[in-house]
Amino acid sequence: MTREDCERWLDAMAAANGLAIDPAWxxxxxxxxxxxxxxxxxxxxxxxxxxPVPAPRFEP
Amino acid sequence: xxxxxxxxxxxADLAASVRSGQASAREIAxxxxxxxxxxxxxxxxxxxxxxxxxxxxxxxxxxxRARGEALPPLAGVPFAVxxxxxxxxxxxxxxxxxxxxxPPATADAxxxxxxxxxxxxxxxALNMEEYAYGFxxxxxxxGAVRNPHDESRxxxxxxxxxxxxxxxxIVPLTLGSDTNGSIRVPAALCGVCGLKPTYGRLSRQGxxxxxxxxxxxxxxxxxxxxxxxAYDAMQGADAADIxxxxxxxxxxxxxxxxxxxxxRIGVADGYFHxxxxxxxxxxxxxxxxxxxxERRVTxxxxxxxxxxxxxxxxxxxxxxxxxDLRTRAAEFDFATRDRxxxxxxxxxxxxxxxxxxxxxxxxxxxxxxxxxxxxxxxATPVPATPIGATAFDLHGKAMPPRTHLGxxxxxxxxxxxxxxxxxxxxxxxxxxxQLVAAPWRxxxxxxxxxxxxxxxxxxxxxxxxxxxxxxPPPS
Numbered sequence: 001m002t003r004e005d006c007e008r009w010l011d012a013m014a015a016a017n018g019l020a021i022d023p024a025w026x027x028x029x030x031x032x033x034x035x036x037x038x039x040x041x042x043x044x045x046x047x048x049x050x051x052p053v054p055a056p057r058f059e060p
Numbered sequence: 061x062x063x064x065x066x067x068x069x070x071x072a073d074l075a076a077s078v079r080s081g082q083a084s085a086r087e088i089a090x091x092x093x094x095x096x097x098x099x100x101x102x103x104x105x106x107x108x109x110x111x112x113x114x115x116x117x118x119x120x121x122x123x124x125r126a127r128g129e130a131l132p133p134l135a136g137v138p139f140a141v142x143x144x145x146x147x148x149x150x151x152x153x154x155x156x157x158x159x160x161x162x163p164p165a166t167a168d169a170x171x172x173x174x175x176x177x178x179x180x181x182x183x184x185a186l187n188m189e190e191y192a193y194g195f196x197x198x199x200x201x202x203g204a205v206r207n208p209h210d211e212s213r214x215x216x217x218x219x220x221x222x223x224x225x226x227x228x229x230i231v232p233l234t235l236g237s238d239t240n241g242s243i244r245v246p247a248a249l250c251g252v253c254g255l256k257p258t259y260g261r262l263s264r265q266g267x268x269x270x271x272x273x274x275x276x277x278x279x280x281x282x283x284x285x286x287x288x289x290a291y292d293a294m295q296g297a298d299a300a301d302i303x304x305x306x307x308x309x310x311x312x313x314x315x316x317x318x319x320x321x322x323x324r325i326g327v328a329d330g331y332f333h334x335x336x337x338x339x340x341x342x343x344x345x346x347x348x349x350x351x352x353x354e355r356r357v358t359x360x361x362x363x364x365x366x367x368x369x370x371x372x373x374x375x376x377x378x379x380x381x382x383x384d385l386r387t388r389a390a391e392f393d394f395a396t397r398d399r400x401x402x403x404x405x406x407x408x409x410x411x412x413x414x415x416x417x418x419x420x421x422x423x424x425x426x427x428x429x430x431x432x433x434x435x436x437x438x439a440t441p442v443p444a445t446p447i448g449a450t451a452f453d454l455h456g457k458a459m460p461p462r463t464h465l466g467x468x469x470x471x472x473x474x475x476x477x478x479x480x481x482x483x484x485x486x487x488x489x490x491x492x493x494q495l496v497a498a499p500w501r502x503x504x505x506x507x508x509x510x511x512x513x514x515x516x517x518x519x520x521x522x523x524x525x526x527x528x529x530x531x532p533p534p535s
Contacts, residue, residue, distance in 0.1 A: 013405035018386050025389075025398055032402030036374060040410050042367035046417055053419065 001037040006030050063098075066091035067229030067522050071137040071286040074232060075179070078121060078136035085121035085136030085181065089114045092138035092183050095230045099526055100184070103206045103228050105221040107143050108150050108185040114138065117181045133289055135179030139233040142219050143185040144192060145169040145277075146266035154268035155190040155218070157201040158384055158391050169266025170301070171235060171277055171294045178293035183231060186221030190393040192237055192270040193377060193400075194218055195245045195465035196445070200393040204447045207250055208523035209490055213444035216246030216465065222280050223250035227490075229522035233281050233290050237267060239274045240369055241469025244481040244494060247280055248439035249465075251483040251490025252520045253287050253509070254280045258499045259476030260305040262291075263298035271376035272303065273415075274369065274473055282520035284482065284510040288312045291502065307500070315503035320434075320511045323504065326357035328437040328496075335467045337454055340438035343484040343491040347436055350515035351508060357435050360424040362471045368414035368421070369474040374403030375411045395462060418474060425475040429498035434508045436493055439481050441467050443489035469494070478502040480509040482518045 001009075010033060014021050021029055061083045069077070077083040093111055100106040121136045141147065144154040146165035153159045168176065176182060187205050189197050197220025198204040205220035207213040208227040215224040219236030223246035226234055236243040238256040247254030255278045262277050269275050279290035295309040327348045336344065347353075378385065378400045381392075385404060389397055428435070441464070442452050451458035452465075459467070472479050472494065480495045480502075493512075497505035512518035 009405060014401075017382070017404050019401060019404060020386075020389070021401065022390070025394070025401070028394065028398035029401045032374075032399050033405060036371060036402055036406060036410075039367035039370045040413070042364055043371070043410075043413050043417055046361075046364060046413075046420075048413065048416055050420060053416070 001034065003030070006033045006037070009033060061087045061091045063091045063094045064527060067095060067527060069232065070283045071134060071232040071281060071289055074137050075133060075135050078125065079131050081125070085118035086115065088136050089118035089138060089181050089183070092231055096183055099228045099230055099529060102529065103208055103224045104203045105186055105205055105224040105228065105230065106140065106184045107153060107187050107202055110147065110150070110182050110184050114181050114183045117176065121179055121181070132177065132179035134175060134293060137180045137233055138183045138231045139175060139180045139235070140182065140184045140186050140225055140231045141172055141235040142188050142222050142237060144188060144237060144268040145172050145235055147172060147182065147185055150185055152268055155188040155192070155199050155202065156392070158388055165266070167266065170263040170298050172266070174294045174296070175290065180233065186225055186234060188221055189218035190396045191377065191381065192218040192239060192242055193396045194462045195241065196462050197221065197246070198447060200395070206447070207444045208526040209251060210444065213446055213489070214249065214461065216249035216444065218242040219246045219280065223247055223252055226250065226252040226280055226282055227523050228526035232286060233279065236278060236280050238276045238278060238473060239270045240373060240473050241466035243278050243280060244439050244469045244479060245465050247481045248483065248492030249444040249490060252280055252282055253284055253483070254278065254481045255287050255291055255502065255506070256473065256479045257291065257502050258478045260303050261478070261500070261502065262294050263301045263304045265298050265300035269380065271373040273376060274373060276473065284480070284506060284513055285316065287480065288316055288506055310503070312503040312506050315507050316510050318507055320351060320508055323433045323508065324431070325351045325353040325434040325436060325508060326355040326432040327353050328359060328435050329356040330358045331362035332437045332468055335441055335454065336438040337442045339443060339486070339488065340441055340491055343486055344436065344438045344493055346484050346517050347493040347512055350512055350517045351436065353436055355432070357428060357432055359428060359471065361421065364417060365421050365471040365474045368417045369470045371406060371410055371414040372418070374399060375406045378403030422475050425477065426498070433497065433504055435496040437496065438468055439492040439494050440465050443491055472496050478505050480505040482509045482512055483520050485517055485519055
């Protein structure tokens, strides 16, 4: 994910979630978004068809 | 009882002293409080002292003994808890400035109440990472906890006050919580013992949660025997915690005498070897040799487990604090704030992917335990890092301590497995190993941990400096 992608992601999700990102914090939040995206890329190669039921399981 | 003598005794020793009448619970409580006063500020371990309660509870133990009543197993044993546990009359801080405004708790958390029922005497609440998010306990609001074995270094986190209070000989028993390694990392870096039980074994009612699907609570001590005493006292179903299993109490104490005969013990290789530094590998070798662990165990897809755990933690943690992130973000510790804000932006599909992977990983870990009873792994990649350090070196790569001291602990919490952590004797700063068992087999992990003590390679010691400093000058 490029920095521009992360910037767009941050702006869209901050607005959707009602989060005000102070300019002084922006770099820190962007760095953490990039780290999260990296972690998700690690997951991306997994064959999710082998685990079709999302957890946590709801028990009525 | 003199503070120095008190400092070297464990929970079992102290309870035996009270039972035999060799010492009163009041004397012991006073010795503990004296060390809290002398050493608590030095290591920045405590955020509250429950002096009146301690003296009152100690007096109740002494009165029970005077009446000839049978005393419970932890009678007169001082303990302290990470400040995310509710303690009646104290505001539960969870390491956060924002929480200072909240009213005091009206009742103890379930595990605190169970220790008190077992006769233990609460002396205070302990410093931690803000909302348990990090492995160093360099808290922007309440300061860094200093490692009693080297005050220039971190005590580990997020239960840093819990490990420092033990290594300083202030109390023989503390409580911590572990979402991704927050009992095991500080235990290893301060040279003490910790138990992260199976997910759902101990009630989290009255504990401020961090990432509920990963949160565990557990005891920390200076011996495996003490770990078991506390663990057994806290077991039991609790309908007030949705994650707490409806299981009968399964005491681990009887298993401690069984030794390790018949146990199949393997050393985690692959990821766990690659992410352990040279000193941690050396400590692991000592443990493996003492346990006769010759087989190697390769765990499935550990990198992905860590990645999925990272996403779940960030997402659940952020959601829990979303209201405060919207209105009071400036009041968070900057390190947690930036991570929570990013966590609040994780797409739902990523979170669900991570949970689906978790279900797969859990099944694969169960399969691993068909061939082995205990897995041994280093607890941390390196010993305690200097306070303020922004990176440590791991085989030529720079790693940030706040997030990466838990490189070797994440996967086992992700799978919800029980893990005992004990120190391994060595020439330098403390290091520890993890002893991992199948779900609900804490007894097996603890047997292996006890075997390391019996083999003479694991001794949790009060730091020499703390022992000297906690001794008042002769009057």
